[in-house]
Amino acid sequence: IVQWAPFIQQFKKRRYPWIQLAGHQGNFQAGEQGSVLKKYDKGEQVAISKLMKDSLRPYVPEYKGEIEKNGERYIQLQDLLSDFESPCVMDVKMGTRTYLEEELTKAMQKPTLRKDMYKKMLEVDPTAPTREEHAQGAITKPRYMQWRDEMSSSVELGFRIEGIMKSNEESEKNFKTTKSRESIIRKLQNFIDYDETVMKMYLSRLKALRLTQETSPFFKSHEIIGSSLLFVHDKSGQACVWMIDFGKTVPLSENMTVDHRSKWKEGNHEDGYLCGIDNLISLFEKMCDA
Ligand code: ATP
Ligand code: MG
Ligand code: MG
Numbered sequence: 001i002v003q004w005a006p007f008i009q010q011f012k013k014r015r016y017p018w019i020q021l022a023g024h025q026g027n028f029q030a031g032e033q034g035s036v037l038k039k040y041d042k043g044e045q046v047a048i049s050k051l052m053k054d055s056l057r058p059y060v061p062e063y064k065g066e067i068e069k070n071g072e073r074y075i076q077l078q079d080l081l082s083d084f085e086s087p088c089v090m091d092v093k094m095g096t097r098t099y100l101e102e103e104l105t106k107a108m109q110k111p112t113l114r115k116d117m118y119k120k121m122l123e124v125d126p127t128a129p130t131r132e133e134h135a136q137g138a139i140t141k142p143r144y145m146q147w148r149d150e151m152s153s154s155v156e157l158g159f160r161i162e163g164i165m166k167s168n169e170e171s172e173k174n175f176k177t178t179k180s181r182e183s184i185i186r187k188l189q190n191f192i193d194y195d196e197t198v199m200k201m202y203l204s205r206l207k208a209l210r211l212t213q214e215t216s217p218f219f220k221s222h223e224i225i226g227s228s229l230l231f232v233h234d235k236s237g238q239a240c241v242w243m244i245d246f247g248k249t250v251p252l253s254e255n256m257t258v259d260h261r262s263k264w265k266e267g268n269h270e271d272g273y274l275c276g277i278d279n280l281i282s283l284f285e286k287m288c289d290a
Contacts, residue, residue, distance in 0.1 A: 009036070011082040019081060021091040021163030021173070022245075023226070024056070029074065034082045035064055036165040040073035047222070047246035048075065054218035059209050060243050080230055080242055086167035090191050090231040091244075092280070096158045096266055098271025099145040100225050100248055102265070108196045113138035121147060124176050153179045157275025162228060164191050167235070185283055192233070196288070201239035202231060203284040209241065210277045213260070220257045229280075 007030045009018040018036065020028055038044075048063040062078035081087050083271040115138045121128050128147060133139050140145075151174070152160040161178060164187065165171040178184060192198050213219045225248040233239035252258065252269055260274035 009079060009082070011079070014085075016081070016086075018079070019087070019089050019165050020094060021089060021171070021230075022093075022166060026198075029069065029075075031067075031076045031079070032064070034079050035076050035080045037067065037069065037076055040066065040075055042245045043176045043248070043250060043274070045239065046251075048077070050218055051246075054216055055212050055216055056243065058185050058275040059212060059241075080232060080240075080244075084232055084238060085236060087232050087234045088164075088166045088193075090164045091162040092229045092231065093160050093162045094152070094159050094227055094229060094273050094276045096135055096155050096275060098149055098226050100156060100223065100250065101266060102250075103271060104145065105143055107141040111140040111142065117141065120144070125151065127152050131228060133174035134200045148176075151175055151179070153184060156226035157181070157184070157279045158272040158274075159229075159280055161187055166191065168194075181283060185287060188283065189287060191231075192287075195233075195237075197232045197237055199284065199288050201233070201237075202241060203238070203281065203288055206277065206281050207240045208285060210274065212282065213274065213277070215224040219260070220247050221252055221253060223258060224271055224273050227273075257285070 006020050006025065007018055007027055008015055009030050011034050018030070020027070033036040043091065045066060051057060051060045052063050060082055064076040064078065067076055081089070086105065096262040108123045110232045113136060116132060118129060118137055119142060121139060123288055128151070130140060135141075149155045154160045156264065161173075163171060163173040165218065174189070178187060192202070193236075197261070224246075227243060227245050227249060229242045230242050231239075233240075258270070259272050260271060262270045264270045264272065
């Protein structure tokens with residue numbers, strides 16, 4: 001479910017409709033000046049607190065603590081949009097897999113049949129369900145989770161576009177089947193409006209991010225699932241990328257590490273995050289050379 005402007009944000013003397021590209025309606029609220037409130041999740045709170053002490057800190061929204069409002073708990077985060085004027089925003093979900101190993105294990109142990117997931121599958125690709133699944137009018141959750149990653153660019157490229165909003169324009173969120181490099185490049189070029197300066201700024205930020213990730217203690221000790229890169233730019237020529245959404249970022253057991261590039265086998269917790277960054281960087285390089 002995508003919600004466009006859940007509230008009007010105020011910063012300094014400006015008021016602007018805040019843009020939410022993913023997640024459920026009601027998960028976000030206006031916070032103090034220059035911040036937003038996100039519904040509390042223990043795992044996310046722990047991850048973002050640790051990130052404040054990691055070399056990745058400049059690449060994530062600043063964490064400003066936990067607060068309660070109208071009986072609900074929230075984490076307060078830096079609003080990444082607040083320095084931009086009518087920004088263009090893109091959410092790119094990272095990783096070759098968008099469910100936790102733990103979720104898959106659970107779903108496998110209790111593979112209940114889901115009619116809702118069968119319906120969602122039908123909507124995107126009526127030929128996807130097997131004959132048996134058609135007969136049941138339902139599919140299992142692990143089947144749905146794996147299919148969804150395969151039919152987008154996630155499995156092959158390690159990322160997928162979740163949503164794009166260009167300043168004052170209609171938002172686009174139907175990228176479920178945007179899979180090939182060519183079609184992704186077209187979406188990226190349209191998002192950036194062929195602005196070379198912006199393209200180069202994104203590229204250099206992505207390269208700096210990758211270098212930092214490759215040496216970050218946090219990065220190698222966590223399975224990072226369903227996390228996104230948030231791309232933001234505006235007409236003034238500012239452009240930046242941050243890591244967001246750590247609801248499914250889980251610490252590995254003490255003596256375990258991941259390199260985020262190795263192929264996933266159940267039990268190794270690899271998520272393909274850096275494969276996604278490598279591919280994104282190579283697409284941006286292609287665009288810059290074109
Ligand atoms: P889901 O898990 O379904 O992706 P979620 O509830 O965990 O959703 P996020 O993915 O963290 O929510 O954020 C949803 C959207 O809100 C993002 O796509 C982005 O548009 C916006 N957003 C999130 N955090 C920030 C932030 N710190 N500053 C600006 N925008 C943000
Ligand atoms: Mg998200
Ligand atoms: Mg999330």
